[in-house]
Amino acid sequence: MKDMFTVTTLPDKIESEIVKYIKNNKLVPGDSLPNEIEFVEMMGVSRNVVREAMSRLRMLGLIQTRPKRGIVVTEPPLLNGLRKVLDPSFLSVNTIKEMMGMRIALEIGITDFIFTNVTNEDIEQLEIIVSRQKAIGVNTLSVEEEMLFHSKIHEIAGNKFILQLNGIMQPTFVFAKENYDSHFRPVNLKLKEQNKIVEHADLLQFIKDGSKDKYQNAIKLHLYPYWEFVYNKQ
Known part of the structure; x- marks a missing residue:
């Protein structure tokens, strides 16, 4: 061969x-x-x-x-090739799950960077995003609207590679939510019944309070539906 x-x-x-x-x-x-x-x-x-x-x-x-x-x-744009070929409709369920798993790892892993770099101006911008989302209604947010908060979080972390990678992967998150809603809906309902829903407003409050450990625990719970999706063997 x-x-x-x-x-x-x-x-x-x-x-x-x-x-x-x-x-x-x-x-x-x-x-x-x-x-x-x-x-x-x-x-x-x-x-x-x-x-x-x-x-x-x-x-x-x-x-x-x-x-x-x-x-x-010249320095090659490392993610350009990925941007061109990453169409979620061509990906297997297992590959989509792997990408979700990578997102979970990134979101949790950048906590220290967020709390090191965040400024008052960043917090003001997050407050604007959260206020807009509250006006729309948390339950009716599109994935794109939801990602605005996380994109700002990635920007605060100060790693351009993560920010670009998240932008490239976003269509896959949209695809997953639209095509695997039968998984996400019952998980979210269960969290709601247990009063364990973590919203962006909660995450923002922990950032404002400087509560890094609470934020890290909260982001894990916020992403729990994705975690369940990744480890669902069906």
């Missing part, structure tokens, strides 16, 4: 060689690369082959052509 990373065509080989050139010469974003003609002479292949290889690297975000600079190394 062929290795999935096996180089199979000449453009594949040249693409790999250009990446190797960048690594071997310890080039970093902003550093210049040889032009197409120089790579043709260096690698002994046609210009069309080099052009195709470099076109692929541009699509990956590894290189870019800039006025008066020529070809330069």
Whole structure:
């Protein structure tokens, strides 16, 4: 069986060689690369082959052509590829559950960052979001509306990667709530009967009080329907 990373065509080989050139010469974003003609002479292949290889690297975000600079190394946008292919309608239930599990881990794991970084201005913005949600009615919130609170929380945590990842995964959360409502509804009803529903207003109050441990316990309960979904074996 062929290795999935096996180089199979000449453009594949040249693409790999250009990446190797960048690594071997310890080039970093902003550093210049040889032009197409120089790579043709260096690698002994046609210009069309080099052009195709470099076109692929541009699509990956590894290189870019800039006025008066020529070809330069760039920092690739790590999540762009994921953004293009992450359509929840193509995902299995198990994959959706894995993504939900990752969200739970992220939401709980960023607690320390939230309490370290939060400002009075952040709290004011969260209060606006919560007030709007109360006006709409907690039980009638769309997933997109609900995610506004969590997006702001991720912003406060100060990790752009998490913020971008959450934005990319959001359609999957919408898809899950719309297609697996038969799971979420009874879990939420049970929590309501037990008086264990944790709303965004509750989470905000713990942030305002500086109660990190209470917030962390509350966010776990807030996400409990997702937890049940992840570990539901049916």
